[in-house]
Amino acid sequence: MSKRILVFLSEHGYWGEELVGPLEAFDGAGYQIDFATPTGQRPAPLPPSVDPSFVDPPLGRSVTTPEMAAKVKTLDQSTRLDNPTSLRDLVPDRPFLSSPNYLRELEAHNRELEAAVRPIVGRYDAILLVGGSGPIVDMANNARLHSVILAFAAAGKPIAAECYGVACLAFARDWDSRLSIILGKHVTGHPKEYDYKDGTGFLGTDFNMGPPPYPLEYILRDAVGPLGQFHGNVGKELSAVVDYPFITGRSTPDSRLTGDLVVAVLDEGLRRYGW
Numbered sequence: 001m002s003k004r005i006l007v008f009l010s011e012h013g014y015w016g017e018e019l020v021g022p023l024e025a026f027d028g029a030g031y032q033i034d035f036a037t038p039t040g041q042r043p044a045p046l047p048p049s050v051d052p053s054f055v056d057p058p059l060g061r062s063v064t065t066p067e068m069a070a071k072v073k074t075l076d077q078s079t080r081l082d083n084p085t086s087l088r089d090l091v092p093d094r095p096f097l098s099s100p101n102y103l104r105e106l107e108a109h110n111r112e113l114e115a116a117v118r119p120i121v122g123r124y125d126a127i128l129l130v131g132g133s134g135p136i137v138d139m140a141n142n143a144r145l146h147s148v149i150l151a152f153a154a155a156g157k158p159i160a161a162e163c164y165g166v167a168c169l170a171f172a173r174d175w176d177s178r179l180s181i182i183l184g185k186h187v188t189g190h191p192k193e194y195d196y197k198d199g200t201g202f203l204g205t206d207f208n209m210g211p212p213p214y215p216l217e218y219i220l221r222d223a224v225g226p227l228g229q230f231h232g233n234v235g236k237e238l239s240a241v242v243d244y245p246f247i248t249g250r251s252t253p254d255s256r257l258t259g260d261l262v263v264a265v266l267d268e269g270l271r272r273y274g275w
Contacts, residue, residue, distance in 0.1 A: 131163025
């Protein structure tokens with residue numbers, strides 16, 4: 001049977017190639033793809049990711065070819081991203097400790113959470129968290145998304161993430177231990193050398209945040225702990241890492257490789273790559 005992938009996207013802008021690259025790999029493998037966003041709004045690409053004239057300041061060159069810009073625009077103008085699944089409707093939210101009936105509500109939450117995530121894990125062979133600056137806003141600290149990630153990790157199913165989407169893995173933590181699920185793992189992600197000094201933008205806002213609000217490299221280094229390792233691979237054109245069940249891609253140029261690695265994990269049993 002065909003593999004099925006659930007792709008999570010920000011409602012505040014995804015980087016076009018970071019969706020198109022893996023999507024081409026999945027389509028080529030004959031996979032079925034479904035999409036989800038935090039509240040069910042249709043996702044849209046960040047404007048620089050469809051602009052071949054945009055020069056990425058840290059890299060000193062354009063990171064969007066005219067061909068990729070055309071592919072991103074074609075996808076955005078199609079109906080494929082219409083009506084994504086709403087994560088808010090799919091997964092219940094944990095009650096506040098200050099609730100007057102906290103214990104009973106927590107028991108009910110745990111029952112509802114198990115009933116919600118079990119079919120998701122059963123239906124999909126892997127999940128992908130697409131990058132861009134948008135995930136900083138509505139994915140990195142999204143408790144509902146964390147619950148899905150934790151469920152896939154517990155089931156031993158592949159979890160792929162790109163660029164700032166990798167932050168979701170650092171923040172997906174056991175509620176009691178507070179330890180990240182990537183503790184002791186090897187991952188890649190946006191290194192400090194590639195961070196903007198200015199210009200971080202999000203769809204739906206009218207301000208320039210400046211540099212990213214957190215340095216992803218530092219977050220990931222702390223999350224993997226002394227027995228894991230962050231691989232920035234600065235100076236290398238590509239950086240993608242498989243430390244099963246996690247598949248991580250550094251940034252835009254690594255998008256297709258990340259998708260190819262997901263296919264290799266699912267179809268060929270790949271368990272380690274890039275370290």
